[in-house]
Amino acid sequence: MTTSADLGRVLGDASPLIPAEKWVVKWQFRLLGDFGTALAEAITRADDNNLERIAKGFPDEVAGFLDWSRGLLGHRLRAMGLEV
Numbered sequence: 001m002t003t004s005a006d007l008g009r010v011l012g013d014a015s016p017l018i019p020a021e022k023w024v025v026k027w028q029f030r031l032l033g034d035f036g037t038a039l040a041e042a043i044t045r046a047d048d049n050n051l052e053r054i055a056k057g058f059p060d061e062v063a064g065f066l067d068w069s070r071g072l073l074g075h076r077l078r079a080m081g082l083e084v
Contacts (some may be wrong), residue, residue, distance in 0.1 A: 002081070007025070007029060010025055019060045021077075022064075024064040024067070028084050031073075034049075039061060040061070042054065043058075044069075051065075
């Protein structure tokens with residue numbers, strides 16, 4: 001079970017994660033708030049053309065999503081002790 005201490009370690013200043021990756025952690029653990037949650041929903045529903053458009057305003061968020069959905073971010077987060 002992921003604890004608040006685990007999240008603090010992963011999201012803290014000493015974390016090896018870049019902002020895009022931290023955004024994914026916040027998204028997966030429902031820590032984004034209303035706007036961030038709506039943005040995450042839009043990103044997850046967008047096709048590639050619209051992802052490019054969203055990335056113009058929210059590059060970290062789209063990069064994080066792509067690493068999560070098409071890359072190895074989930075594996076790396078689990079290796080850090082998060083249950084995602």
